[in-house]
Amino acid sequence: MSDVIEIHMEHIELFFKSIFIDNMVFATFLGMCSYLAVSKKVSTAVGLGAAVIFVLAVTVPLNWLLDQYILQDGALSWLGEDYAQYDLSFLSFIMFIATIATMVQLVEIIVEKFSPSLYNSLGIFLPLIAVNCAILGGSLFMQSREIPSLGLALTYGVGSGIGWFLAILAIAAIREKIRYSSVPPALRGLGITFIITGLMAIGFMSFGGMLTGGDEKKDEPKIEEAKIDVQKELNKEDDAKIVADNTNLNNN
Amino acid sequence: MALISKKDAALIKDPLLDNNPITIQVLGICSALAITAELKASIVMSVSVLFVLGLGNVVISLMRNIIPSKIRIIVQLIVVATLVIIVDLVLKAFAYELSKTLSVFVGLIITNCIIMGRFEAFALGNGPWRSFLDGIGNAVGYGVILIAVGFFRELLGSGTLLGFKVLGDPIEKTGLYAFGYENNGFMLLSPMALIVVGIIIWIQRTKNKSLIEEN
Numbered sequence: 521m522s523d524v525i526e527i528h529m530e531h532i533e534l535f536f537k538s539i540f541i542d543n544m545v546f547a548t549f550l551g552m553c554s555y556l557a558v559s560k561k562v563s564t565a566v567g568l569g570a571a572v573i574f575v576l577a578v579t580v581p582l583n584w585l586l587d588q589y590i591l592q593d594g595a596l597s598w599l600g601e602d603y604a605q606y607d608l609s610f611l612s613f614i615m616f617i618a619t620i621a622t623m624v625q626l627v628e629i630i631v632e633k634f635s636p637s638l639y640n641s642l643g644i645f646l647p648l649i650a651v652n653c654a655i656l657g658g659s660l661f662m663q664s665r666e667i668p669s670l671g672l673a674l675t676y677g678v679g680s681g682i683g684w685f686l687a688i689l690a691i692a693a694i695r696e697k698i699r700y701s702s703v704p705p706a707l708r709g710l711g712i713t714f715i716i717t718g719l720m721a722i723g724f725m726s727f728g729g730m731l732t733g734g735d736e737k738k739d740e741p742k743i744e745e746a747k748i749d750v751q752k753e754l755n756k757e758d759d760a761k762i763v764a765d766n767t768n769l770n771n772n
Numbered sequence: 773m774a775l776i777s778k779k780d781a782a783l784i785k786d787p788l789l790d791n792n793p794i795t796i797q798v799l800g801i802c803s804a805l806a807i808t809a810e811l812k813a814s815i816v817m818s819v820s821v822l823f824v825l826g827l828g829n830v831v832i833s834l835m836r837n838i839i840p841s842k843i844r845i846i847v848q849l850i851v852v853a854t855l856v857i858i859v860d861l862v863l864k865a866f867a868y869e870l871s872k873t874l875s876v877f878v879g880l881i882i883t884n885c886i887i888m889g890r891f892e893a894f895a896l897g898n899g900p901w902r903s904f905l906d907g908i909g910n911a912v913g914y915g916v917i918l919i920a921v922g923f924f925r926e927l928l929g930s931g932t933l934l935g936f937k938v939l940g941d942p943i944e945k946t947g948l949y950a951f952g953y954e955n956n957g958f959m960l961l962s963p964m965a966l967i968v969v970g971i972i973i974w975i976q977r978t979k980n981k982s983l984i985e986e987n
Contacts, residue, residue, distance in 0.1 A: 547962060552801035553885040610861060613879050614853040621846045650845060653802040653883040660876035705984050706977035707970075710798060714970030721963035 531675045534667075538679030541728055544654050545687035546721035548661075551654030555688050556713060565692035566685075568649075573681030575649050576658050578627065579620050580677030581670055583659040586615055616659045624650040654684050691717060783905040787913035789980075793886045794917040795973045796983065800886035803877050804918050805965040811934050813873055814922030816863070818915030820878065822908065824855045825887055829907035832895040839896075848891045849882065856881045886914055921968050929959030 544550045551572070558568050589595055591612050597604035628646045632639045649655060658680050667673050694716055703712050793799045800821075807813045831851050832839075839847050860878045863871040871878065881887070890910055895903040926932060931939040931948075940947015942955060958964055977983045 549802050549805040549962065549965070550880070552805065553799055556798050556801065610857060613857055613860070613882060614850065616879075617849045617853050617882055618846070621849055650849070651883050651885065651888050653880050653885075656883045657802075657876060657880055660879045664876055704974075705981075707974050708984060710795070711970050711973040711977065714966050714973060718963045718966035718970065721966060722961075725961070725963065 531672065534672055535675050535679040536730070538676050539683040539686070540724065540730060542661075542680070543683040543687060543724055543727075544657065544680050545684060545717070546724040548657065550657035551652050551684055554649075554652050554654075555684075555691065555717075556710070559688055559692040559695055559713070562689065562692045562696060565688045569681075569685030569688045571646055571649055572652065572654060572684050573678065575620075575624060575627065575646075575655055576677040576681035576684075577674065578677075579623050579655060580658050580662050580680075581673045582623065583616050583619055584662055584667065584670055584673035586619060587612065587663050591615060612660075612663060617656060620655055620659070621650045654680070687720075690720065780902060780905050783902060784909035784912070787906075787909040788916060789913075789976075790983075792913045792917065792976075793889075793910050794914055794969070795976055797886075797889065799889045800884045800914055801969075803880050803884055804914070804921070805969065806962065807874055807877050808918060808922040808965050808968075809925050809929065809960050810873070811919065811922040811926045813870065814918040815915075816867065816870055817874065817877070818911070818918050820856075820859045820863070821881060821884065821886070821914055822911040823859060824852060824881055825890060825907040825911040826904055827907075828852055828855055828887060829890060829895040829903040830900045832891045833898060833900045833903035836896050844896070845888075848888060852882050852887055886910060917969070917972065920972060921965060924968055925959045925964065928956050929964075931955050 542548065545552065545555055554568060559565050587595075589598065591608045593607040593609060594604050596606050596608070624646055628639075631646075658677055661680075662673055662676055667676055691713065695713065698712065698716075707715070787793055791797065794801060794804055803817060803821075807817050828851055832848060835847070856879065859881070860871070863874070863878060890907060894906045898906070923933070926934075927938070931937060931942060937947075939953065940949045942949050959968075
C-alpha cells in the first residue's frame with residue numbers, strides 16, 4: 521500500500537514541479553516566440569495553450585519510448601546481443617523533431633476528422649506548434665533529466681504543458697489590461713511585455729522552495745549531491761572513453 | 773564590379789539594427805535568454821547559429837524548386853536538425869565543458885524561430901548567394917544582441933568577462949571592490965535576461981521613433 525502512495529507522490533511532485541518550479545516560460549524561456557506573438561488576446565492564448573498541452577502530452581511519452589528502446593546507449597539490445605553495443609543518441613535531435621512534426625500533422629488530421637469544433641478552435645495553432653521550442657524542449661529535457669518511466673514522462677509532458685498554458689494566459693490577460701495605462705512610448709508593445717515577463721519570472725522563482733520544505737525532505741540535498749557526484753564520475757568515464765576512442769581511431 | 777552589390781549589402785546591414793531578428797522581428801528569443809549569463813556561452817551560441825543559418829539558407833535555397841510545398845516544414849526541419857547535429861558533435865569534441873553548459877539549448881537551435889523564419893521568408897524565394905548573405909546578416913544581428921546581453925550580465929553579475937576578472941578580485945578586495953563595489957548576483961538569474969533585453973528594446977526604440985508600436 522505504501523508503495524502505491526509513494527508512486528503517486530512521485531507523480532504529484534513531478535507534476536507540480538514542472539508546472540511551477542521548472543515552468544517552461546519563466547525558468548527555461550522555452551516557447552518564447554509564440555508566447556510573445558500570440559498573447560495579445562486571451563481567447564487566442566487559451567487556444568494555443570490548450571494545443572501545447574495536448575501536443576506535449578502526446579510527444580513526450582512517445583519520444584521517451586524512442587529514447588528508451590532505440591536511441592540510448594545499448595537500447596537496441598532487445599533486438600539481440602549483436603545490437604547491444606550501438607549508441608544512437610547522436611540521432612536524437614533528428615528523431616525527436618521528426619516525431620514531433622509527424623505527430624502534429626497526424627493530430628491535426630485526426631482532430632479535423634473526429635471533432636470539427638475542436639479543430640476550429642485548435643486547428644489553426646497546430647502547424648505553429650511543430651516549430652515551438654517548448655515542444656522540442658520538453659522532449660530534450662525529458663532526455664537530459666533521465667525521467668525513469670513512461671508514466672512519469674506523461675506526467676512531465678502534461679505538467680509542463682499546463683505551466684506554459686498558465687504563463688501565456690497570465691501575460692495575455694495583463695496585456696489586455698495594459699492597453700488602458702500610459703506606458704512610455706518606446707516601451708509599448710514588445711518592451712513592456714519583456715519587462716512584465718521578467719517580473720513574473722521573479723515571482724515564479726518564489727515557488728522554488730515549495731517542494732524542498734517540510735521535514736521528510738531534509739535529506740534530499742544529500743541525494744542530489746550524490747547524484748551530481750555520480751554524474752561527474754560518469755562524465756569522467758565518458759571523457760576517458762572518448763579519448764580512448766579517438767586514440768584508437770588515430771592509431772587505425 | 774564589386775563582390776557585393778548595394779542591394780546585397782542591405783541584406784547584411786538591415787538585420788543588424790532596423791530589422792533586428794530579436795528586438796524587431798521577435799524571433800529566436802528562447803535560446804537568446806537562457807544561455808546569456810556568461811559571455812563565452814553567448815559567443816559560442818552566436819557562432820553556432822551563424823553556421824546553421826548561413827549554411828541552411830544555402831541548402832534550402834538550392835533545393836527550393838524541388839521541395840513540394842506541402843511537406844516543406846518537415847524538409848526544413850530535417851536540414852536544420854542535420855546541421856545542428858554537426859554543431860553538437862563538434863562542440864562535444866572540442867569544447868566539452870561548454871557543451872555541458874549549453875545543454876539542451878544547442879538542440880533547441882532546431883526550433884529557433886529565426887532559422888525557420890528565414891527559410892520561409894527568404895531562402896524559399898531567392899538564389900543561394902543572396903540567401904547566404906541574408907542568413908549571415910540575420911545571424912549576426914542575433915549574435916549582436918546575444919553578446920550585448922551576455923556582456924552586461926557577466927560584467928555586472930560576476931565581475932568578469934570571458935572568465936577574466938576585469939573589475940578586480942572580490943575576495944582580496946582589489947580594483948573596484950576596494951571602493952566597496954559588490955557584484956549583483958541577481959543579474960545571473962534568468963529573469964534579468966528578460967529585463968536586460970527589454971531595456972535594449974527601450975533604448976533602440978527611443979533612438980528610432982519609427983519602430984514604436986501602438987500598444
